[in-house]
Amino acid sequence: MPMTPGADCLTLMPMGDERTDEELMLAYAGGDMLAFEMLYRRHRGTLYRFLLRSLRLRADADEVFQETWSRAIAARARYRADAKFTTWLLQIAHNLVIDRFRRARPQASEEEADTVFRNLDAPEEDRPDHVLSEFEQRRRLQLALEELPEEQRVTFLLRMENGLGLEEISEVTGAGRETVKSRLRYALARVRARFES
Amino acid sequence: MSRHDPERDLNRLLDADRGEYGALYQRLSRTEPPRRIDRAVLGEASRAIRGNHRPARAQRWLIGLGSAAGVVLAAGIAWQVGQQVRTQQVVAPVAEDARARDSGFIPVQPIIVPAEPSSTGAMSARIEELAAQPGAKTEPVVAKARAAAPVARPQAPPPAPALPAPPAPAMAREETPLPDVRDTATAEAFPEKSERDDATSAPQAKSAPAESDMGGTAKPSEIRMGSERESDARRTRAMSPQAPSGSVQLRNNMQLAPEVWLAEIVRLERAGRRQQAIENLRLFQRLHPDWELPESLRRLQE
Numbered sequence: 001m002p003m004t005p006g007a008d009c010l011t012l013m014p015m016g017d018e019r020t021d022e023e024l025m026l027a028y029a030g031g032d033m034l035a036f037e038m039l040y041r042r043h044r045g046t047l048y049r050f051l052l053r054s055l056r057l058r059a060d061a062d063e064v065f066q067e068t069w070s071r072a073i074a075a076r077a078r079y080r081a082d083a084k085f086t087t088w089l090l091q092i093a094h095n096l097v098i099d100r101f102r103r104a105r106p107q108a109s110e111e112e113a114d115t116v117f118r119n120l121d122a123p124e125e126d127r128p129d130h131v132l133s134e135f136e137q138r139r140r141l142q143l144a145l146e147e148l149p150e151e152q153r154v155t156f157l158l159r160m161e162n163g164l165g166l167e168e169i170s171e172v173t174g175a176g177r178e179t180v181k182s183r184l185r186y187a188l189a190r191v192r193a194r195f196e197s
Numbered sequence: 198m199s200r201h202d203p204e205r206d207l208n209r210l211l212d213a214d215r216g217e218y219g220a221l222y223q224r225l226s227r228t229e230p231p232r233r234i235d236r237a238v239l240g241e242a243s244r245a246i247r248g249n250h251r252p253a254r255a256q257r258w259l260i261g262l263g264s265a266a267g268v269v270l271a272a273g274i275a276w277q278v279g280q281q282v283r284t285q286q287v288v289a290p291v292a293e294d295a296r297a298r299d300s301g302f303i304p305v306q307p308i309i310v311p312a313e314p315s316s317t318g319a320m321s322a323r324i325e326e327l328a329a330q331p332g333a334k335t336e337p338v339v340a341k342a343r344a345a346a347p348v349a350r351p352q353a354p355p356p357a358p359a360l361p362a363p364p365a366p367a368m369a370r371e372e373t374p375l376p377d378v379r380d381t382a383t384a385e386a387f388p389e390k391s392e393r394d395d396a397t398s399a400p401q402a403k404s405a406p407a408e409s410d411m412g413g414t415a416k417p418s419e420i421r422m423g424s425e426r427e428s429d430a431r432r433t434r435a436m437s438p439q440a441p442s443g444s445v446q447l448r449n450n451m452q453l454a455p456e457v458w459l460a461e462i463v464r465l466e467r468a469g470r471r472q473q474a475i476e477n478l479r480l481f482q483r484l485h486p487d488w489e490l491p492e493s494l495r496r497l498q499e
Contacts, residue, residue: 028246036242040235048230065230069238073245134224141221160215160222185203188210191218 021085029076040069043086047093050161054097054154056146064100068093090162090172094154101150137195144194148187155180156187321491327460328467450477455485459494466497 019027019035021042027035047068052061071092079088145153151173158164158172169180209216450458458481465474478497481488490498 028242031246033243033246036246037239040238040242044235044238045227045229049228052228062231062234066234066237070241073238073242076245137221138225141218142225159210160219163215166211181207184210185207188206188216188218189203192206 022081022083025076025079025085026081029079036073039085043089046162047089050090050157051093051097053145053157053161054150055100060100064093064096067096071096084168086162087164087168087171090158090164094158094172097154140194141191144191147194148190151175152183152187152190155183156191159184321493323456324459324463324491327457328463446473447476447480451480451484455481455488459488459491462494462497466493471497 019038021039024035024039028039048061048065051064051068052058055061055064068089072089075092079085145156148156155169155173155175158169164172166177166180169175170177173180175183206216210219212219214220215222450461453461458477462474462477462481465471465477474497478490478494482490482498
């Protein structure tokens with residue numbers, strides 16, 4: 001059932017559509033609104049959480065989320081099926097996030113992470129995740145994510161939230177494969193440091 | 198005491214379960230976008246495909262058709278206006294004169310490009326010859342054209358009703374007070390005579406210019422009508438704040454071929470109507486600035 005513009009996406013009955021993201025996007029570019037609704041349902045949550053955790057402010061996340069979809073809609077005619085839809089959508093979102101970072105403040109240096117690595121040698125048995133409550137663990141992970149330098153945070157989130165592999169993260173962010181690996185290592189070290197502090 | 202291996206941690210992160218923090222991350226709050234944003238995005242997507250899916254072609258087609266129709270319409274209007282202007286110029290110069298008098302401007306006449314003005318000497322001789330001919334004042338060019346092509350054309354409107362003569366323009370009035378010797382008596386009896394002639398005898402001026410403008414004496418009937426016409430003329434002057442253009446004589450001369458007009462100027466000068474000749478010459482030079490004047494007229498200019 002196609003949605004009218006004023007309708008709420010969440011009131012829709014679940015739509016069983018076997019089509020891939022790419023097929024849905026092409027169908028939407030051809031005028032199939034139902035295909036877009038399906039596509040939106042599939043990706044709205046992960047995209048929103050990626051943006052919210054990257055930008056940390058709900059207002060910013062709302063704005064960039066809407067802008068991302070807006071650009072995807074505007075560029076539907078240029079979409080080619082050989083590009084994976086998730087990667088394409090996240091590329092748009094990532095570019096907007098980076099723009100937002102640049103406007104907000106200068107990039108944090110990665111030297112801080114080296115210090116974190118040096119102080120990371122804690123005994124396995126003393127790892128706090130063994131002793132902290134579930135609530136506390138989630139709170140600490142949340143804080144750790146927020147404290148990550150922007151590029152590390154985005155890279156880490158693309159892996160954790162969106163499930164992208166090294167190649168895909170590299171494609172989305174425009175960074176080299178080794179750079180992506182390095183950022184992930186630093187991010188992990190910082191998260192661990194937060195848990196062990 | 199075990200130390201963490203960053204490479205091993207990275208490999209675990211890249212595993213399907215995303216390592217030791219993967220499960221914890223999945224338990225973080227599953228925040229969703231606000232519903233208002235859902236509505237906004239879906240609305241935009243819907244508008245986008247409704248806005249330019251297929252109708253884009255139709256819109257382009259409509260724009261093209263509209264543009265073509267506009268061009269055709271503009272061309273049609275321009276053609277119609279051009280036809281009307283031509284018809285008015287050829288068929289109703291008298292009516293145009295009357296309108297022009299009413300609106301207080303001299304109608305713009307097409308400047309007749311002289312056929313390669315010949316040398317000054319030859320031109321002077323030609324002008325002298327024309328000036329010497331009795332009744333040399335020929336028909337205006339437009340009148341000639343009318344006579345040459347009497348094909349069924351709409352009839353010219355009847356001559357304008359005998360409107361009281363509009364006052365002469367300020368410049369002309371300043372210069373005209375020098376009366377022709379032969380006109381003195383008439384001018385004394387009817388100070389408004391020349392102005393009356395302008396309006397009331399426009400058609401007659403062409404057929405009998407000698408009587409109206411060329412110094413003919415007043416007839417008794419005109420003298421009887423004098424005071425009445427004079428009061429009419431005064432009334433008209435009082436009603437029109439601006440003085441209209443010069444005399445009908447001057448306007449008629451404007452329509453003459455350049456060499457014929459120059460001959461007329463020479464004739465006016467010889468007839469002792471120097472002021473009138475000067476006025477004609479000034480107007481001639483405005484309309485034909487490139488025309489080389491014969492020596493006799495250059496002297497008049499000075």
